[in-house]
Amino acid sequence: METTKINIEGKTVFISGANRGIGKAIVEELISKGARKIYAGARNTESLKTLQAKYGTIIVPIQLDVTDIASIQAAAAQVEDLDILVNNAGVFSIGKIFSKEANASLEENLNVNVWGLINLSNALIEKLRKNSTTAIVNISSLAGLGNMPMCATYSVSKAAVHSITQGMRGELANTNTLTMGVYPGPIDTDMAADLQMDKDIPENVAKDIVNGLIEGIEDVYPDAMSKEASSVYITNPKAIEQNFGTFA
Numbered sequence: 001m002e003t004t005k006i007n008i009e010g011k012t013v014f015i016s017g018a019n020r021g022i023g024k025a026i027v028e029e030l031i032s033k034g035a036r037k038i039y040a041g042a043r044n045t046e047s048l049k050t051l052q053a054k055y056g057t058i059i060v061p062i063q064l065d066v067t068d069i070a071s072i073q074a075a076a077a078q079v080e081d082l083d084i085l086v087n088n089a090g091v092f093s094i095g096k097i098f099s100k101e102a103n104a105s106l107e108e109n110l111n112v113n114v115w116g117l118i119n120l121s122n123a124l125i126e127k128l129r130k131n132s133t134t135a136i137v138n139i140s141s142l143a144g145l146g147n148m149p150m151c152a153t154y155s156v157s158k159a160a161v162h163s164i165t166q167g168m169r170g171e172l173a174n175t176n177t178l179t180m181g182v183y184p185g186p187i188d189t190d191m192a193a194d195l196q197m198d199k200d201i202p203e204n205v206a207k208d209i210v211n212g213l214i215e216g217i218e219d220v221y222p223d224a225m226s227k228e229a230s231s232v233y234i235t236n237p238k239a240i241e242q243n244f245g246t247f248a
């Protein structure tokens with residue numbers, strides 16, 4: 001089936017969690033490919049000053065806490081025009097299933113990674129529908145394709161993002177919207193600071209996402225570990241479950 005390809009030149013983008021990490025790298029990559037306007041969502045808009053200093057009025061700072069419906073609605077109200085929505089904001093709250101942290105960590109992961117993504121997407125979908133060639137990019141994780149017990153409740157939330165992405169794709173079938181799921185392995189950002197693993201850099205993730213938009217790729221595996229795991233996942237998902245199960 002033919003997928004929608006996005007010419008980034010002149011496009012308007014909304015991205016949550018734009019101030020640091022993978023989100024900031026995506027902003028910079030999109031601008032390097034000609035994006036016209038970036039609605040940059042951040043809980044504290046002061047944290048967008050570096051991007052604003054570098055890119056001027058291309059960056060439109062938007063206060064956004066994805067766990068706060070009023071903040072989402074106020075953010076959406078400021079959006080005049082939208083071609084690409086990037087659901088990037090996320091937390092990594094550690095909790096195993098059999099632990100006293102299970103409930104609280106699951107709640108935190110779901111509030112930001114799942115409800116935040118759904119509520120922001122619903123707040124912006126009508127703006128996206130007004131344009132002819134559009135995209136929704138959801139940042140899941142390799143941990144969403146197989147549960148890693150050391151961060152089991154995070155895996156649960158990212159598996160939900162994977163399923164939401166499939167649901168969105170189905171609902172948006174036969175429209176000119178590309179619905180992309182992104183499945184990074186460990187990436188060198190604040191989120192993964194305590195992970196003792198080989199990590200790829202956020203700039204590589206951003207490059208693969210933007211290239212995926214241009215080429216119309218629905219499932220993006222943007223780093224060394226995810227590229228290797230994806231080929232196994234496609235042919236033998238049980239092997240991924242067994243391998244990821246050792247991350248305990």
Ligand SMILES: NC(=O)c1ccc[n+]([C@@H]2O[C@H](COP(=O)([O-])OP(=O)(O)OC[C@H]3O[C@@H](n4cnc5c(N)ncnc54)[C@H](OP(=O)(O)O)[C@@H]3O)[C@@H](O)[C@H]2O)c1
Nearest residue numbers: 017021022043065066089090141184186187189190191192
């Ligand atoms: N790093 C990895 O190894 C890795 C691997 C797979 C997937 N991912 C996913 O990639 C995405 C970006 O992660 P990252 O590595 O760039 O992490 P990061 O450096 O910790 O950045 C997380 C971003 O999310 C924002 N955020 C957190 N809670 C929010 C909320 N309630 N409302 C709005 N924004 C909120 C943060 O804003 P503040 O600055 O205000 O906290 C920050 O901008 C996440 O969805 C993450 O799950 C990361």
